[in-house]
Amino acid sequence: QLQLVESGGGLVQPGGSLRLSCVASGFTLDYDVIGWFRQAPGKEREGVSCISRSGGNTDLSDSMKGRFTVSRDNAKNTVYLQMNDLKPEDTGVYYCARPKSIVTACPRWVYEYHYWGQGTQVTVSS
Numbered sequence: 001q002l003q004l005v006e007s008g009g010g011l012v013q014p015g016g017s018l019r020l021s022c023v024a025s026g027f028t029l030d031y032d033v034i035g036w037f038r039q040a041p042g043k044e045r046e047g048v049s050c051i052s053r054s055g056g057n058t059d060l061s062d063s064m065k066g067r068f069t070v071s072r073d074n075a076k077n078t079v080y081l082q083m084n085d086l087k088p089e090d091t092g093v094y095y096c097a098r099p100k101s102i103v104t105a106c107p108r109w110v111y112e113y114h115y116w117g118q119g120t121q122v123t124v125s126s
Contacts, residue, residue, distance in 0.1 A: 002026035002115050004096050009120030012086055020081040020120060022096030029072065033103050034079045035060065035113055036070060038122070040092040048094070050106035051079060058106040063089070086124045093119040 008020040022034060035050040037060075047060025051070040059065045069082045079096060099107055100114035107113065 002098075004098065004115055004117035006094060006096055006117040006120040009094060009122045011123045011125065013126050014087055014124055016086050016124070017082070017084045018086065018122060020083070020094055020096075020122070022079045022081070022117060024077045024079075024098075028074075029077055029079060029098070030074045033099055033106055034070070034072070035097050035099075035106060036068075036081045036094060037097060037110060037113075038090075038092040038094045039119075040089075043092075045095070045110050047108055047110070049081065052106050053102075053104045060106070060108055083122075086122075088124045091122060091124050093121050095119045 003025045005023045012018050031053050036048040037045050038048050039045040048064055049068045049070045050058045051072055057070050067085045071080045096117050097113035098115040
């Protein structure tokens with residue numbers, strides 16, 4: 001059974017950093033496209049960033065550009081989201097997700113992803 005489990009969320013002050021983890025089971029994500037999304041209270045889920053099949057990063061939103069980076073550790077079957085210079089508006093539940101089919105480039109929209117983790121809460125506040 002294909003599963004994704006996020007961890008690493010927590011409370012951080014503005015300007016701080018966090019690294020979220022997304023551990024996969026039931027498949028190897030060596031070359032899989034994995035996207036990160038977030039959902040703030042009362043808002044729709046939105047794309048954050050994504051790692052493509054070749055390992056390149058794609059920003060799914062302009063507001064995170066230059067601050068968030070996705071990486072992959074094949075030995076640990078894990079994808080990471082490194083978040084720097086965090087702002088209060090980055091607060092929300094963060095999810096990792098995988099498309100249903102094998103793709104090369106990063107899909108941009110929520111509906112294009114099929115497998116989702118349970119999410120991890122990130123709160124940016126002083």
